[in-house]
Amino acid sequence: MLSRTADSLFWFSRYIERAENTARLLEAAGRLSALPTHYAGSTNEWESALSATGALHQYYLTHEAATADDVVSFLAFDEGNPSSIKSCVQAARANARAVRTALTLETWEAINDTWLQLRRFDNRPLSRPLLNELIGFVKEASLQVDGSAYRTMLRTDNYFFMRLGTFIERADSTARILDVKYHVLLPAGERIGGGLDYIQWRSILRSVSALTSYHWVYRENVKPWLVADLLILRKEMPRSLSNCVANLVSFLDQIAVEYGQQGPAQRMARHIFARLDNARIEDVFQSGLHEFLTEFIADVNELGMTISKQYLL
Numbered sequence: 001m002l003s004r005t006a007d008s009l010f011w012f013s014r015y016i017e018r019a020e021n022t023a024r025l026l027e028a029a030g031r032l033s034a035l036p037t038h039y040a041g042s043t044n045e046w047e048s049a050l051s052a053t054g055a056l057h058q059y060y061l062t063h064e065a066a067t068a069d070d071v072v073s074f075l076a077f078d079e080g081n082p083s084s085i086k087s088c089v090q091a092a093r094a095n096a097r098a099v100r101t102a103l104t105l106e107t108w109e110a111i112n113d114t115w116l117q118l119r120r121f122d123n124r125p126l127s128r129p130l131l132n133e134l135i136g137f138v139k140e141a142s143l144q145v146d147g148s149a150y151r152t153m154l155r156t157d158n159y160f161f162m163r164l165g166t167f168i169e170r171a172d173s174t175a176r177i178l179d180v181k182y183h184v185l186l187p188a189g190e191r192i193g194g195g196l197d198y199i200q201w202r203s204i205l206r207s208v209s210a211l212t213s214y215h216w217v218y219r220e221n222v223k224p225w226l227v228a229d230l231l232i233l234r235k236e237m238p239r240s241l242s243n244c245v246a247n248l249v250s251f252l253d254q255i256a257v258e259y260g261q262q263g264p265a266q267r268m269a270r271h272i273f274a275r276l277d278n279a280r281i282e283d284v285f286q287s288g289l290h291e292f293l294t295e296f297i298a299d300v301n302e303l304g305m306t307i308s309k310q311y312l313l
Helices: 003-033 045-053 056-060 068-076 085-098 105-118 128-152 157-185 195-207 211-218 224-232 241-259 264-277 281-287 289-312
Strands: none
Touching (some): 003 045, 003 195, 003 289, 045 068, 068 085, 068 128, 085 105, 128 157, 157 224, 157 241, 195 224, 211 224, 241 264, 264 289
């Protein structure tokens, strides 16, 4: 496979995953903003959504305050924001179009239809019902693209590079959501485990479709350390850090078998997974959740760059 083909497939899936993650963050912010003030807290939930997408600095270059309308517009349709839903879908389609012959008809139609249908939301004031419709559309479109690839593509390097992009992006997003929750959403002086904290942790579980899974696994009320355990260490949870890295190890190993050679990307992925596999949530909190997540985000970004150097340049 040409490196530029692998690169387009890798970024095609990354952008689709990023669009869905941005939609989920908007959903979580919308839920918190709808709560009464004494439940929603004194922090700005829209600013926390910007922080979780890594777009906070860029937003304040052109805006003075993080208001609901401005943040929704910035994260949904601002073409100057590379992480906006519109920018991600456009970039995903452009990458898919560049490697059209490497995709099945069903996968191409799924992303092309998403791009065409997204335009019906553009240049319209996003009322709360319309925002909810947009969020639902993006999540469903991501499932269609992901499902069409899963059901129709051959298990060759084309498919493997797509899955690498998905799990790199998903791991980064889950870690950022957790980190922002712990340092931005909870107002200063609020007791960890209090009523406000409980509602906010539930909102985070909802944002990654993990609330039902949480109750299946733990069968008790939402507690911060158990939420962190679910989203960091539980390999059976599809969006957990451990599950994402396990998939990265698996697909990198399959690429190595396909090409007959391993390299630094395989070794780095196994190192990250070993760190997660040997961790206990008590130790993570004792050493500092923020520090743990910051190191993980840096490791995942470095892994992404290593994959690029090894295969995509």
